[in-house]
Amino acid sequence: MNAVTRNIGEGAPLLEVRNGTKRFGGLVAVNDVSFSVRGGEVVGLIGPNGAGKSTLFNLVTGVAQLSAGEIFFDGKSITGLPLHGRPSIGMSRTFQIVRLFPGMTVLQNVLMGFHPQLPDGLLRTLLGLRHSLREERRVTEKAMELLEFVGMEDLADEKIGELPYGKQRLVEIARAMAIEPRILLLDEPAAGLNGTETANLGAMLRVLNERGVTVLIVEHDIDFMMGLCDQIVVLDHGVKIAEGRPSEVQSNEKVIEAYLGRRGGNAEN
Amino acid sequence: MRSLFRNGNLAIVLIVVVALILPALLSSGYQLRMVSIIWVFALLAMGFNLLYGITGQISMAQQAFFAIGAYGFAMLQAKLGWSPFVALPVAVVIVACVAAVIGLPLLRLRTHYLAMATLAFSLMMVGLTNRWVDFTGGSAGIQIRTITVGDWSMSRAELYYTLVIVAAIGLVIHNFIISGHLGRAMQAVRDDETGAESLGVNVTAVKLRVFVLAAVYAAVGGIGYGLISRQVNPSFGEFPVIVSLLTIAVVGGLGTRFGPVIGAIVVVLAPQALARFGEFETLIYGLCLGVFLIFLPNGLSGVMERLGARMLRPSSAPGRRSVTKNIVEGGAR
Numbered sequence: 001m002n003a004v005t006r007n008i009g010e011g012a013p014l015l016e017v018r019n020g021t022k023r024f025g026g027l028v029a030v031n032d033v034s035f036s037v038r039g040g041e042v043v044g045l046i047g048p049n050g051a052g053k054s055t056l057f058n059l060v061t062g063v064a065q066l067s068a069g070e071i072f073f074d075g076k077s078i079t080g081l082p083l084h085g086r087p088s089i090g091m092s093r094t095f096q097i098v099r100l101f102p103g104m105t106v107l108q109n110v111l112m113g114f115h116p117q118l119p120d121g122l123l124r125t126l127l128g129l130r131h132s133l134r135e136e137r138r139v140t141e142k143a144m145e146l147l148e149f150v151g152m153e154d155l156a157d158e159k160i161g162e163l164p165y166g167k168q169r170l171v172e173i174a175r176a177m178a179i180e181p182r183i184l185l186l187d188e189p190a191a192g193l194n195g196t197e198t199a200n201l202g203a204m205l206r207v208l209n210e211r212g213v214t215v216l217i218v219e220h221d222i223d224f225m226m227g228l229c230d231q232i233v234v235l236d237h238g239v240k241i242a243e244g245r246p247s248e249v250q251s252n253e254k255v256i257e258a259y260l261g262r263r264g265g266n267a268e269n
Numbered sequence: 270m271r272s273l274f275r276n277g278n279l280a281i282v283l284i285v286v287v288a289l290i291l292p293a294l295l296s297s298g299y300q301l302r303m304v305s306i307i308w309v310f311a312l313l314a315m316g317f318n319l320l321y322g323i324t325g326q327i328s329m330a331q332q333a334f335f336a337i338g339a340y341g342f343a344m345l346q347a348k349l350g351w352s353p354f355v356a357l358p359v360a361v362v363i364v365a366c367v368a369a370v371i372g373l374p375l376l377r378l379r380t381h382y383l384a385m386a387t388l389a390f391s392l393m394m395v396g397l398t399n400r401w402v403d404f405t406g407g408s409a410g411i412q413i414r415t416i417t418v419g420d421w422s423m424s425r426a427e428l429y430y431t432l433v434i435v436a437a438i439g440l441v442i443h444n445f446i447i448s449g450h451l452g453r454a455m456q457a458v459r460d461d462e463t464g465a466e467s468l469g470v471n472v473t474a475v476k477l478r479v480f481v482l483a484a485v486y487a488a489v490g491g492i493g494y495g496l497i498s499r500q501v502n503p504s505f506g507e508f509p510v511i512v513s514l515l516t517i518a519v520v521g522g523l524g525t526r527f528g529p530v531i532g533a534i535v536v537v538l539a540p541q542a543l544a545r546f547g548e549f550e551t552l553i554y555g556l557c558l559g560v561f562l563i564f565l566p567n568g569l570s571g572v573m574e575r576l577g578a579r580m581l582r583p584s585s586a587p588g589r590r591s592v593t594k595n596i597v598e599g600g601a602r
Contacts, residue, residue: 116468
């Protein structure tokens with residue numbers, strides 16, 4: 001549906017992986033994969049278990065280092081950029097298993113997303129005390145708006161451990177949005193969510209995308225992906241085997257053989 | 270600026286007022302010495318609380334920085350003839366530099382490895398202060414003269430007031446860090462380093478800065494202890510100091526705003542109260558500590574927070590910020 005209403009494939013690539021390769025000893029987890037995400041798109045990364053999706057995702061987010069190849073963001077190489085340098089250029093991510101700070105409240109967790117915008121270090125904070133306090137108030141208000149967006153403003157003072165998993169995922173997304181990202185990188189966001197929660201998540205991501213956030217998703221849930229993505233990249237055994245619109249990918253024979261066919265067969269049996 | 274006076278700053282004002290009135294109620298120089306030491310240990314514990322309680326980096330080197338601060342202050346005066354007002358900041362800067370230099374390699378280590386490495390450093394310092402007699406004065410230590418300007422020299426009571434003011438400033442900074450974005454980033458490092466890093470927190474920088482800051486707190490405390498004792502000797506850097514520090518952390522409550530002060534009050538005064546039990550003193554002290562570890566894992570601050578929360582907001586489970594406010598209001602009644 002999105003593919004029809006918006007102009008896909010016209011924007012310049014925001015994120016580009018060129019010949020990305022990752023070896024673990026003798027095992028080639030990701031083999032010479034190239035793909036790009038254009039500004040405004042929702043791109044999905046799918047593939048059967050062990051296809052190298054998570055490894056590729058870790059390369060893009062900077063958790064793992066490439067063995068060969070390069071990654072560009074907005075035309076600049078980010079191949080060696082440290083993890084903590086990524087939020088400030090507009091890259092934001094969520095984790096496969098929700099990764100929140102258990103010792104903090106919901107609001108404090110979302111506030112962590114504003115970290116790159118706040119004064120760095122004690123001296124700088126104290127020297128610009130009025131500015132620091134004003135900034136703290138400003139981001140707290142914004143954090144509350146984000147919590148409202150995910151429907152959790154009432155739970156702002158709750159500890160993370162007391163929330164059900166689905167709510168924790170929403171906190172993580174609110175926190176990722178606090179970075180005010182140009183691209184949102186989501187690692188299996190629907191994992192562990194029930195049907196309703198997954199549908200809500202999809203609707204929420206669509207709203208964010210319409211507000212101009214580019215999205216790259218790794219996900220197992222095929223139905224979720226087909227409804228959401230403009231472009232889909234399919235991996236199998238570390239190699240890119242297909243790329244295109246959901247409908248194209250769905251009818252691609254290689255993909256059916258590697259993934260959909262096998263899955264469809266299981267579902268029917 | 271109003272927010273500076275919210276969130277427990279009223280409690281700091283109360284603490285300072287009580288602390289400043291206190292000497293008028295004391296009858297002996299010994300008692301004044303005891304209450305002075307409370308503030309020394311409170312400062313030491315604030316640094317440790319930021320480092321371990323908030324940032325999760327265990328350090329067994331706090332007593333070493335405590336000692337280096339005091340030694341630096343004493344030696345700059347005794348050997349170079351510097352004025353105490355110059356020796357004090359220079360000693361603190363020296364400690365900060367030492368902490369930065371050893372912190373850089375050590376903070377790559379985590380949990381008990383970090384504890385062992387910092388312990389090794391402080392054992393070296395103890396060895397150095399004991400054995401290098403020509404330089405450090407050996408086990409006899411070095412004298413620290415009373416601060417004197419012209420005809421005026423600082424009395425014990427004046428030293429006490431100075432310590433209260435310094436500790437109060439330390440506490441304001443300590444609480445300001447904990448309740449703002451700096452404390453959040455530190456807690457994020459404690460809870461999940463990779464998670465913090467992926468949100469833009471420079472984890473290495475945060476750890477190193479807090480390590481240095483904690484060392485500065487320890488150094489200021491050490492200089493205060495030197496002035497109270499009128500000397501510095503190797504015992505400043507020895508094991509009993511870190512044991513007291515850990516006890517303060519347990520009793521006061523780790524990661525809380527007022528834990529260091531509450532803990533320091535109890536740990537300095539409890540042995541006085543227990544002295545009447547004679548040979549059973551240590552046994553009872555140990556039992557009490559065990560009770561704290563098992564039944565009050567969040568220390569006295571934790572108990573007060575819960576009581577305050579129950580008194581003022583019986584139904585809900587408020588977050589840390591509102592709880593602390595409750596204690597303050599509860600305390601003001």
